[in-house]
Amino acid sequence: MEPTAKATEAAPAKVNLTLHVTGRRADGYHLLDSLVAFVGISDKVTVAPADRMALAVSGPRAAGVPADARNLVWKAAELLGTPPVAIALEKTLPAAAGIGGGSSDAAAVVRALSRLWDRPLPEARTLLPLGADVPVCLAPQSVRMQGVGEEISPVGGLPPFWILLANPGVEVPTPAVFKALVSRDNPPMDGLPPKEAAACLAWLRAQRNDLEPAALSVEPAIAPVLAALAGQPGCGLTRMSGSGATCFGLFESEVAAAAARASIARAEPGWWLAAGPLL
Numbered sequence: 001m002e003p004t005a006k007a008t009e010a011a012p013a014k015v016n017l018t019l020h021v022t023g024r025r026a027d028g029y030h031l032l033d034s035l036v037a038f039v040g041i042s043d044k045v046t047v048a049p050a051d052r053m054a055l056a057v058s059g060p061r062a063a064g065v066p067a068d069a070r071n072l073v074w075k076a077a078e079l080l081g082t083p084p085v086a087i088a089l090e091k092t093l094p095a096a097a098g099i100g101g102g103s104s105d106a107a108a109v110v111r112a113l114s115r116l117w118d119r120p121l122p123e124a125r126t127l128l129p130l131g132a133d134v135p136v137c138l139a140p141q142s143v144r145m146q147g148v149g150e151e152i153s154p155v156g157g158l159p160p161f162w163i164l165l166a167n168p169g170v171e172v173p174t175p176a177v178f179k180a181l182v183s184r185d186n187p188p189m190d191g192l193p194p195k196e197a198a199a200c201l202a203w204l205r206a207q208r209n210d211l212e213p214a215a216l217s218v219e220p221a222i223a224p225v226l227a228a229l230a231g232q233p234g235c236g237l238t239r240m241s242g243s244g245a246t247c248f249g250l251f252e253s254e255v256a257a258a259a260a261r262a263s264i265a266r267a268e269p270g271w272w273l274a275a276g277p278l279l
């Protein structure tokens, strides 16, 4: 079959609604138990056959993003062993921000290349060499993620929450946060979340992001972000995602999430703020 001329995929933001660190492997990687969800706020990747590999980065968050073989999208294409392609990456999501921007971009390129060349998607766990968060981004949906990121199991959907992401404009390197952990052997998640919204929020509030105290010690600018979200009417849960610095608020309505976004934007014009539905 002739390949289609190009393929485009959205690369949605990943949020860790919970992130429990339950142990550490001999190789230093940490064992996790995390409820991972995706938000309708996305980067965009397009791939098209080309004479040689190329990458162009555009969009409001393109500054500082490598447009060469250092970029995870390029590495993802190499891992797949694709014929040469030109990749266009449109950056909306901030980098090194705990919302899986680079990982989601890499997974989106894998999906796009599979469509372009009419090949089946690879197994998620084969993408682990690209980064612990890449496998979970291959099929963006709410899942429980365990192991170091390679064990992915469905949770059967979550209530239709709206999520407000807030980032104070500081990049937080993930290794530094794991290094600052005080306790590496913590209890796992308390089973799976209930389906009803209020019960789900109560369940989520009783879970944790174990990286939050460590990230706060590395980057104190995260504390006012959590406080700003927590003070918004209708905010049912406030938490940091991944290793930060992005934090999120969960809302039961789009109107409440939009009002919170506008209110924080007025007070903190320098922060990156984006609201969208859970996918």
Ligand code: C5P
Binding pocket: 028, 029, 030, 031, 032, 130, 131, 132, 133, 147, 148, 149, 174, 175, 178
């Ligand atoms: O795999 P990734 O490149 O996303 O990981 C970045 C860093 O985060 C690793 O070098 C490691 O220090 C830490 N990490 C970890 N355990 C995980 C995932 C990441 O210790 N499960």
